[in-house]
Amino acid sequence: MSHISxxxxxxxxxxxxxxxxxxHLAACAECTDELTAHRRLVRLAxxxxxREGPPLxxxxxxGAMLKAEGIISTMPPASAxxxxxxxxxxxxAGLVLVAGSALAGRWSAGIDFPSAPQQAASSSPAADxxxxxxxxxxQAAMQVLTSSQQQYxxxxxxxxxxxxxxxxxxxxxxxxxxxxxxxxxxxxxxRAALYxxxxxxxxxxxxxxxxxxxxxxxxxxxxALPAKQALERY
Amino acid sequence: xxxxxxxxxxxxxxxxALRALWVQYAPRIDxxxxxxxxxxxxxxxxxxxxxxxxxxxxxxxxxxxQFGTWAHRIAVNRTLNALRSLRRIGSSETAIEEDTASxxxxxxxxxxxxxxxxxxQKLSPGARAVFVLHDVEGYTHEEIASELGITxxxxxxxxxxARAKLRTLLKHLVDVPxxxxxxxxxHLS
Numbered sequence: 500m501s502h503i504s505x506x507x508x509x510x511x512x513x514x515x516x517x518x519x520x521x522x523h524l525a526a527c528a529e530c531t532d533e534l535t536a537h538r539r540l541v542r543l544a545x546x547x548x549x550r551e552g553p554p555l556x557x558x559x560x561x562g563a564m565l566k567a568e569g570i571i572s573t574m575p576p577a578s579a580x581x582x583x584x585x586x587x588x589x590x591x592a593g594l595v596l597v598a599g600s601a602l603a604g605r606w607s608a609g610i611d612f613p614s615a616p617q618q619a620a621s622s623s624p625a626a627d628x629x630x631x632x633x634x635x636x637x638q639a640a641m642q643v644l645t646s647s648q649q650q651y652x653x654x655x656x657x658x659x660x661x662x663x664x665x666x667x668x669x670x671x672x673x674x675x676x677x678x679x680x681x682x683x684x685x686x687x688x689x690r691a692a693l694y695x696x697x698x699x700x701x702x703x704x705x706x707x708x709x710x711x712x713x714x715x716x717x718x719x720x721x722x723a724l725p726a727k728q729a730l731e732r733y
Numbered sequence: 734x735x736x737x738x739x740x741x742x743x744x745x746x747x748x749x750a751l752r753a754l755w756v757q758y759a760p761r762i763d764x765x766x767x768x769x770x771x772x773x774x775x776x777x778x779x780x781x782x783x784x785x786x787x788x789x790x791x792x793x794x795x796x797x798x799q800f801g802t803w804a805h806r807i808a809v810n811r812t813l814n815a816l817r818s819l820r821r822i823g824s825s826e827t828a829i830e831e832d833t834a835s836x837x838x839x840x841x842x843x844x845x846x847x848x849x850x851x852x853x854q855k856l857s858p859g860a861r862a863v864f865v866l867h868d869v870e871g872y873t874h875e876e877i878a879s880e881l882g883i884t885x886x887x888x889x890x891x892x893x894x895a896r897a898k899l900r901t902l903l904k905h906l907v908d909v910p911x912x913x914x915x916x917x918x919x920h921l922s
Contacts, residue, residue: 509896536907540900543849544868551760552767555780558752564781565751570788572746645737694749703738710745
């Protein structure tokens with residue numbers, strides 16, 4: 500048998516040799532060396548997978564593209580807001596927690612929500628608060644925190660779609676506008692802080708809660724507007 | 734856990750979070766783009782498109798796999814699309830260029846890796862894509878066939894031709910007798 504072709508030797512790195520090929524390899528040092536070289540090449544290629552390199556772009560150019568695409572939020576920073584609203588920032592941090600408490604209060608007071616999901620009804624916050632939670636580790640606590648944030652976001656979105664509070668506690672467009680201004684300030688200030696402390700769980704919690712509340716309030720605000728008035732800005 | 738928070742912030746358009754993800758994953762993602770595209774200028778353009786695509790798709794990330802794995806899939810898919818639109822990946826039987834020029838030999842590990850990179854760039858785009866996806870990224874021939882719109886047999890054929898070509902281009906690296914094999918090569922198996 501003549502020597503095995505280079506492409507067939509390349510294939511034999513992955514495939515089993517036919518009987519005549521195996522016989523030839525057993526007798527031919529040249530082809531055996533070639534096969535060894537191919538195996539070495541594949542090992543070198545595999546090692547390439549873990550090799551990293553410098554990014555191909557810088558953040559300035561990529562960031563500009565992301566802004567142009569609307570992927571990076573261009574909400575103005577807190578400093579761009581009017582000075583008379585700065586005081587709101589000082590108390591606004593409590594607003595998210597108040598909103599959360601209000602939700603729990605409405606729930607525990609037995610106010611019916613139309614078409615309330617079964618999942619929500621099965622886990623009463625009042626019942627959950629009866630026993631203080633015990634966490635096995637900080638990771639476990641973070642897991643609960645993240646899960647709770649997601650539930651809070653879902654509940655806020657649900658309430659935004661089905662909210663009835665404005666009928667009996669007098670919420671109107673002015674209230675929603677004031678709330679949105681406050682939430683924007685929380686978002687802007689926590690976002691600014693996250694530049695310095697991106698992993699801080701408290702800042703992340705406030706930021707995400709404020710973003711969820713803002714989205715829900717925007718929907719409420721839009722629903723409260725007169726029928727022919729579309730929400731373009733507030 | 735920190736990643737989940739960062740991802741959720743990134744979904745909301747938080748620039749710091751988007752940047753943090755890019756800083757963490759760009760070295761790996763961009764390396765794949767660079768290997769697949771070859772030309773550095775085109776690779777930079779494709780990498781930008783890849784990252785825009787990754788960030789645009791963020792709301793669809795469900796956390797079923799690691800973020801890096803998820804982003805890697807998007808990067809490969811988007812890069813292959815870009816190569817296709819540049820008409821750099823043709824049919825399954827794209828010929829491998831008959832460039833027999835060898836590359837410089839250097840024993841240093843980092844230069845050695847660059848040499849493999851250089852050799853891979855001498856393959857045709859189709860053969861390069863198959864070699865990189867199979868031998869570097871660990872894709873199966875069926876996955877490659879699906880990504881490139883070719884048959885699994887065509888993928889194998891391209892791969893074996895590419896290996897044969899690279900074996901010639903990297904003769905100085907892979908011809909070392911086993912007894913003299915450098916330790917960094919011996920550790921790769």
